[in-house]
Amino acid sequence: METNHIILETKDLCKSFGALRAVDLVNLQVAGGRVHSIIGPNGAGKTTLFNLLTGFLPITHGKIFFNGTEITNLPPHRISKMGIARSFQITSIFPDLTIHENIRIAIQSRTKSNYNFLTHFKNLKGVGERLGQVLEEVGLAQKADAVAKNLSYGERRAVDIGIALATEPNLLLLDEPTSGMSEEESSRIIGLIKEISARLTVVLIEHNIDVVLSISDVVTVMHQGQVIAEGRPEEIQENQKVQEAYLGGY
Numbered sequence: 001m002e003t004n005h006i007i008l009e010t011k012d013l014c015k016s017f018g019a020l021r022a023v024d025l026v027n028l029q030v031a032g033g034r035v036h037s038i039i040g041p042n043g044a045g046k047t048t049l050f051n052l053l054t055g056f057l058p059i060t061h062g063k064i065f066f067n068g069t070e071i072t073n074l075p076p077h078r079i080s081k082m083g084i085a086r087s088f089q090i091t092s093i094f095p096d097l098t099i100h101e102n103i104r105i106a107i108q109s110r111t112k113s114n115y116n117f118l119t120h121f122k123n124l125k126g127v128g129e130r131l132g133q134v135l136e137e138v139g140l141a142q143k144a145d146a147v148a149k150n151l152s153y154g155e156r157r158a159v160d161i162g163i164a165l166a167t168e169p170n171l172l173l174l175d176e177p178t179s180g181m182s183e184e185e186s187s188r189i190i191g192l193i194k195e196i197s198a199r200l201t202v203v204l205i206e207h208n209i210d211v212v213l214s215i216s217d218v219v220t221v222m223h224q225g226q227v228i229a230e231g232r233p234e235e236i237q238e239n240q241k242v243q244e245a246y247l248g249g250y
């Protein structure tokens with residue numbers, strides 16, 4: 001996978017909620033094929049940034065580019081179709097459906113809206129295969145027929161990631177994917193992130209610093225809506241401003 005071109009870029013991105021600047025002049029560049037983590041104290045603006053990138057919130061100011069195409073203020077379904085998928089900090093699955101059904105819906109929602117006949121045919125054939133792959137990847141193949149609401153919190157989060165992966169994105173945004181997971185579940189998800197980063201770009205919001213240091217190529221640190229540092233994990237670990245932000249933030 002090509003790793004040097006910029007797949008995602010923001011220019012002076014801002015989001016205000018009344019007087020609060022939740023995202024304040026963020027200029028982010030994510031290179032293809034990387035695991036790029038975004039860290040920062042609670043309330044730093046990380047989830048809001050994801051909401052802007054995916055069209056879930058209107059932008060106050062600034063621009064967003066995906067593979068060089070401007071996507072500023074496009075609706076979520078258009079952005080998703082272009083190849084950006086996300087998982088949520090809170091799971092977004094249908095509680096009364098099985099895991100199998102939840103992921104199938106996600107795969108089909110992508111294929112149905114594709115009007116290119118050849119691709120459509122290929123995708124239809126691929127739905128069953130892809131479904132099996134995704135279930136395997138997120139570690140839920142044995143539980144495919146379980147109804148979502150009966151799963152543990154960690155398992156529901158894994159389904160949520162499976163739903164995001166099901167659409168075969170080029171860019172996957174993960175918001176605290178391991179929160180609420182058992183140690184075993186988290187290490188599976190971390191392994192999965194490493195694995196999928198060979199074929200797609202991952203932007204990861206993560207509080208667990210050990211996870212961040214072990215899997216990131218690049219780390220961006222946000223504090224009060226702004227980017228206060230960016231670099232390789234070992235540079236970030238030593239950064240004075242970052243240490244102060246965390247001390248002040250917690």
Ligand SMILES: Nc1ncnc2c1ncn2[C@@H]1O[C@H](COP(=O)(O)OP(=O)(O)OP(=O)(O)O)[C@@H](O)[C@H]1O
Nearest residue numbers: 017020022040041042043044045046047048049089
């Ligand atoms: N819809 C909203 N309306 C008003 N204020 C909001 C809204 N969403 C977020 N905020 C505020 O914006 C700021 C940034 O919130 P955000 O959820 O982006 O932080 P975060 O970095 O994801 O934090 P955490 O690590 O706790 O998840 C916070 O002060 C939050 O209260």
Ligand SMILES: [Mg+2]
Nearest residue numbers: 046047048089
């Ligand atoms: Mg958040």
